């Protein structure tokens with residue numbers, strides 16, 4: 476993977492994760508099958524009633540696009556094993572259940588809306604008869620594992636896994652991003668996990684790159700990848716591996732659950748989510764924000780409203796995020812700083828402090844204005860060589876640029892000041 480091949484991803488900064496599957500009908504988190512240890516034949520009943528009549532891939536892609544996102548990633552198969560496409564090697568599919576290839580609908584909709592296409596694919600499979608019972612499997616407490624696993628053959632499962640990946644990467648046009656999920660070699664509670672060799676990760680990754688040479692692949696096969704995917708946390712700074720910066724993308728939920736979770740109403744606000752997005756960009760990363768369509772496949776009112784609110788902010792502030800990255804200037808307290816070309820973007824995460832001091836920027840700035848309305852922000856600069864005073868307002872050291880904020884806070888999720896740097900800076 477060359478740097479140029481990942482350019483679109485770094486520039487996009489913001490993507491939509493879509494968790495949809497049989498668990499959306501259960502509506503109790505996407506791990507419901509194993510959390511409640513639901514027997515296979517009982518869980519399969521969700522497939523018999525699966526009817527995503529309100530799954531409108533175009534509407535989902537449009538919502539992503541209007542929120543300012545550049546790509547979207549759909550769960551082609553989650554840990555429950557149900558495939559959302561017309562798989563030729565399984566009859567546990569959306570095609571069998573409702574006559575629809577949702578992956579095809581999704582890929583087409585993304586392209587129509589100008590989004591890059593991403594697939595999430597679980598290497599874990601609680602439905603496949605050859606997938607051995609381990610620490611996360613719904614049957615982990617059903618008796619002696621050696622007995623339960625006799626007759627299960629991971630080599631046969633691997634063939635199936637690779638065959639399904641081949642279908643996904645040959646049948647749906649260019650796929651830009653693959654999010655594999657996940658490897659857990661250490662196991663849990665004295666029960667075994669699964670590692671790279673269980674997926675034959677090397678061969679799977681090679682197959683992925685052979686079928687889609689331009690694809691970006693995440694790091695969850697147990698052998699590294701093109702990017703690191705912190706889950707439900709923001710790293711405390713730019714991510715590195717062996718001292719070298721790496722691509723990274725934080726994946727985050729709206730309410731802690733990835734799949735639709737009807738009774739969980741602990742939603743993050745659009746305000747918080749925009750701060751998280753800016754936090755990622757300021758640290759050189761991306762944000763993949765999840766939605767969990769409901770049992771009929773519709774975006775929930777909460778998810779739609781949040782995306783729309785984020786979109787309202789992005790309409791006015793996109794250039795501080797898309798195509799932007801970290802700035803070498805340290806952010807003053809209560810702010811985050813991003814940079815794009817000759818512009819610094821000062822995100823004001825709190826308010827009413829009157830002045831913002833930027834040490835070292837005096838004499839280096841051509842103009843400062845609010846991004847939402849283009850209105851000038853007054854500034855004071857002292858030339859360290861010439862000045863009669865040795866401090867700026869607020870007792871700042873020479874060379875400090877001071878921005879003067881208005882008393883009234885602009886009515887946006889958080890205001891951003893665009894600072895146009897002069898010449899060489």
Ligand code: GLC
Nearest residue numbers: 494505506656657706726733
């Ligand atoms: C996890 C979970 C899962 C979710 C995912 C998203 O590892 O198993 O349910 O799909 O990560 O990052």
